[in-house]
Amino acid sequence: MSQPRLKLSGISKSFPGVRALNNVSLDLYPGTVTALIGENGAGKSTLVKILTGIYQPDVGDITLEGAPINLPTPHAAADHGITAIHQETVLFDELTVTENIYLGHAPKTAFGTIDWPKMREAATKLLGEMGAAHIKADALLKDLGIANKHLVAVARAMSIESDIVIMDEPTAALSQKEIEDLFELIALLKSEGKAILFISHKFDEIYQIADRYTVFRDGEMVGEGTIADTGQSEIVRMMVGRSVDQIFPKHEVSIGAPVLTVENLCHPTEFANISFEVRQGEILGFYGLVGAGRSELMQALFGITRTSDGRIDLDGKPLSLNASSAAVDAGIVYVPEERGQQGVILDLPIFQNISLPSLDRTSKRGFLRMVEEFALTREYAARLDLRAASLSQTTGTLSGGNQQKVVIAKWLATRPRVIILDEPTKGIDIGSKAAVHEFMGELVANGLSVIMVSSELPEVMGMSDRIVVMREGRIAATFENNDTLSPETLVRIAADIGDAA
Amino acid sequence: MTRLLKSREFWLAVGIALIIALTSIRSSGFGTPGNIAGIFNNTSILIILALGQMVVIITRSIDLSMASNLALSGMIVALVNAAYPEIPVPLLMGLAIFCGLLMGAFNGLMVWKVGIPAIVVTLGTLTIYRGIIFLIAGGQWVNADQMSADFVAYTRINVLGLPLLSWYAIVIIAAFFVVMTRTTIGRAFYAVGVNPTAAIYTGIDVGRTTFIAFCISGMAAGLSGYLWVSRYVIGSVEVASGYELNIVAACVIGGVSIAGGIGTVASAVLGALFLGVINSALPVINISPFWQMAISGAAIILAVILNARQGRRKGRIILKDVEAAQ
Numbered sequence: 001m002s003q004p005r006l007k008l009s010g011i012s013k014s015f016p017g018v019r020a021l022n023n024v025s026l027d028l029y030p031g032t033v034t035a036l037i038g039e040n041g042a043g044k045s046t047l048v049k050i051l052t053g054i055y056q057p058d059v060g061d062i063t064l065e066g067a068p069i070n071l072p073t074p075h076a077a078a079d080h081g082i083t084a085i086h087q088e089t090v091l092f093d094e095l096t097v098t099e100n101i102y103l104g105h106a107p108k109t110a111f112g113t114i115d116w117p118k119m120r121e122a123a124t125k126l127l128g129e130m131g132a133a134h135i136k137a138d139a140l141l142k143d144l145g146i147a148n149k150h151l152v153a154v155a156r157a158m159s160i161e162s163d164i165v166i167m168d169e170p171t172a173a174l175s176q177k178e179i180e181d182l183f184e185l186i187a188l189l190k191s192e193g194k195a196i197l198f199i200s201h202k203f204d205e206i207y208q209i210a211d212r213y214t215v216f217r218d219g220e221m222v223g224e225g226t227i228a229d230t231g232q233s234e235i236v237r238m239m240v241g242r243s244v245d246q247i248f249p250k251h252e253v254s255i256g257a258p259v260l261t262v263e264n265l266c267h268p269t270e271f272a273n274i275s276f277e278v279r280q281g282e283i284l285g286f287y288g289l290v291g292a293g294r295s296e297l298m299q300a301l302f303g304i305t306r307t308s309d310g311r312i313d314l315d316g317k318p319l320s321l322n323a324s325s326a327a328v329d330a331g332i333v334y335v336p337e338e339r340g341q342q343g344v345i346l347d348l349p350i351f352q353n354i355s356l357p358s359l360d361r362t363s364k365r366g367f368l369r370m371v372e373e374f375a376l377t378r379e380y381a382a383r384l385d386l387r388a389a390s391l392s393q394t395t396g397t398l399s400g401g402n403q404q405k406v407v408i409a410k411w412l413a414t415r416p417r418v419i420i421l422d423e424p425t426k427g428i429d430i431g432s433k434a435a436v437h438e439f440m441g442e443l444v445a446n447g448l449s450v451i452m453v454s455s456e457l458p459e460v461m462g463m464s465d466r467i468v469v470m471r472e473g474r475i476a477a478t479f480e481n482n483d484t485l486s487p488e489t490l491v492r493i494a495a496d497i498g499d500a501a
Numbered sequence: 502m503t504r505l506l507k508s509r510e511f512w513l514a515v516g517i518a519l520i521i522a523l524t525s526i527r528s529s530g531f532g533t534p535g536n537i538a539g540i541f542n543n544t545s546i547l548i549i550l551a552l553g554q555m556v557v558i559i560t561r562s563i564d565l566s567m568a569s570n571l572a573l574s575g576m577i578v579a580l581v582n583a584a585y586p587e588i589p590v591p592l593l594m595g596l597a598i599f600c601g602l603l604m605g606a607f608n609g610l611m612v613w614k615v616g617i618p619a620i621v622v623t624l625g626t627l628t629i630y631r632g633i634i635f636l637i638a639g640g641q642w643v644n645a646d647q648m649s650a651d652f653v654a655y656t657r658i659n660v661l662g663l664p665l666l667s668w669y670a671i672v673i674i675a676a677f678f679v680v681m682t683r684t685t686i687g688r689a690f691y692a693v694g695v696n697p698t699a700a701i702y703t704g705i706d707v708g709r710t711t712f713i714a715f716c717i718s719g720m721a722a723g724l725s726g727y728l729w730v731s732r733y734v735i736g737s738v739e740v741a742s743g744y745e746l747n748i749v750a751a752c753v754i755g756g757v758s759i760a761g762g763i764g765t766v767a768s769a770v771l772g773a774l775f776l777g778v779i780n781s782a783l784p785v786i787n788i789s790p791f792w793q794m795a796i797s798g799a800a801i802i803l804a805v806i807l808n809a810r811q812g813r814r815k816g817r818i819i820l821k822d823v824e825a826a827q
Contacts, residue, residue: 328704345696359685
């Protein structure tokens with residue numbers, strides 16, 4: 001293999017009282033995809049921020065083509081040809097596609113003003129070359145889906161002729177089809193000799209697209225090598241320092257009578273004719289491409305969006321869900337997809353987050369009773385095996401997995417009948433993932449009904465008793481999850497692809 | 502102990518004590534208990550207003566109409582008192598609070614049900630409420646000789662060494678402390694302010710919570726309306742004109758975050774006291790009132806800088822040995 005284009009060595013980075021990176025190294029080669037692997041909190045994000053000039057390393061060297069460089073600002077990183085594409089795209093919603101691509105390096109006229117015709121033409125040409133001609137150069141970014149936003153980000157990277165492209169979990173919010181498109185694009189970037197750093201939690205993706213890997217654990221570099229020579233289990237062992245059983249816990253629960261029955265539920269723009277039932281002790285999986293209307297449906301079941309037609313019955317009694325508080329009172333709770341923004345209030349202490357929806361029960365005539373409140377919090381924190389130094393600690397200081405436990409504890413404390421989990425393991429590490437799966441098994445064993453929205457096939461197939469596939473706002477099919485159901489069937493129905501034969 | 506040293510309120514209290522001490526060097530009478538009690542009494546109305554404003558700011562809104570609400574509520578009770586001097590003053594105080602509540606509720610409804618940003622609604626009602634004073638009073642003043650003796654006395658009667666006005670402030674401070682720290686609605690104010698989206702997803706009605714915050718600020722303004730008219734013995738269109746900025750300033754100096762979610766009763770009270778002490782101290786050391794405005798302004802900017810520094814996030818603890826060492 002040739003010389004690395006970008007070489008990081010001996011990088012350490014401390015924050016007040018915290019060492020986030022300790023003597024790590026990373027090599028990126030031209031025309032090569034290097035996967036950066038590690039559990040949440042292993043230091044991947046810190047490294048990305050160092051590479052993009054947001055953080056400065058305390059010690060350590062960065063060399064580009066053998067010459068040492070400094071990256072004091074994001075601008076300097078861009079000047080050295082380093083671009084990052086983030087999980088949640090950091091572009092400008094209110095600007096057009098063209099402006100987003102050329103912001104900061106727009107072609108100028110003789111008078112020093114922006115040369116709009118030239119810029120638009122160049123953007124259109126660039127998108128065409130990438131196979132993204134469907135994106136209009138004049139469209140506002142906010143009107144695009146997340147996958148197309150990624151494409152714009154890639155176009156931006158290509159427009160500044162970056163030699164080094166960092167992709168920080170670019171597939172997290174993409175559907176299978178969109179991921180395939182992205183991978184084709186990565187192959188294109190590779191063939192142009194760009195060095196790519198690819199960060200993902202998903203092993204199938206890493207094995208599909210990456211050539212090399214580097215593994216971080218607890219802020220240290222624990223291994224690197226070529227993907228072809230290394231088995232998945234070996235990498236998993238490096239990541240967690242122990243081997244993890246990736247098999248889903250199979251729960252043996254006798255499924256009872258229907259608890260929640262949804263009939264012909266309609267929304268003016270988001271979904272239509274939704275009918276299904278969830279039974280006691282059942283995990284009902286909702287699979288579909290991103291944008292199939294699953295989260296929107298769940299938000300309606302939780303009273304956040306209003307429906308235009310149809311009925312929702314809980315235990316045979318019709319519900320009128322005009323506010324989220326009505327859903328909570330009825331016994332339907334929702335663990336949202338965006339944990340940090342919707343699930344927990346990061347700046348509040350753990351105990352306040354957990355007790356928040358149950359305050360009516362722990363208080364008396366509007367006055368808080370701290371003893372009852374702490375007792376409730378302690379009970380549910382213990383049930384979920386929440387790892388925290390103190391329940392008065394700010395929730396934002398917890399890891400993603402423990403934050404998710406706070407959300408689930410908060411809802412269990414309301415003693416719900418139906419719990420809706422929207423992408424419950426998105427963006428959390430393998431260890432916490434297994435804990436969440438284990439816990440779902442316990443929930444149904446205790447007689448709850450679980451609705452799980454997931455875009456990860458192994459999770460849907462591993463956990464669900466039955467699977468509803470949604471497509472374009474409607475239910476496309478419902479399956480019993482038994483041995484005859486194949487993942488290919490689900491994908492084909494979700495993506496509306498005819499029989500392969 | 503370290504928590505105390507880190508707290509904004511502690512250092513603000515130290516700052517206030519320092520100003521009093523330094524001013525006492527120049528004028529020995531300044532630091533006497535009697536004078537300090539006087540400063541507190543002078544600041545009582547601002548404290549009550551700042552507490553009401555704090556609740557609104559915590560829920561990510563702002564109430565710019567408080568001073569106008571104060572003036573209108575004050576004018577109403579002054580007119581009623583002038584026309585029917587036999588109505589007992591406690592009843593008039595109730596009426597003032599009720600008028601304030603109505604105006605606050607109107608602000609709150611516009612924000613909640615119509616969905617207009619709070620700053621726009623209250624900027625509008627700021628002029629509307631003051632305009633109504635002109636309509637009901639016909640541009641006339643209500644003077645001292647039109648007010649009953651009780652009406653004027655109910656802020657002045659000395660109880661246990663302090664005028665009643667100070668006692669009202671003390672009772673209101675205690676009431677706000679209980680509401681903000683010991684009730685479910687107090688908890689809801691913070692939840693809504695820190696993260697409204699998560700609050701919705703937790704089953705909290707964000708609009709209703711904001712509405713209640715406006716009702717509280719309205720009641721605080723209404724009560725202050727009576728207190729102001731009684732204390733300064735005048736009711737007019739110009740009462741407390743421009744005072745809304747002092748109220749917001751008191752909150753910001755105290756450390757109530759204008760972005761919502763952060764703020765305590767102590768911070769609003771100390772912020773108001775800081776302004777009160779500055780305003781009393783500067784004339785004593787012969788600094789012109791124009792400098793007072795500049796100094797208040799500088800204090801606001803300093804407070805915002807301190808807030809921004811405090812709000813900066815600390816890094817995450819990732820390395821196990823560092824975690825163990827802490």
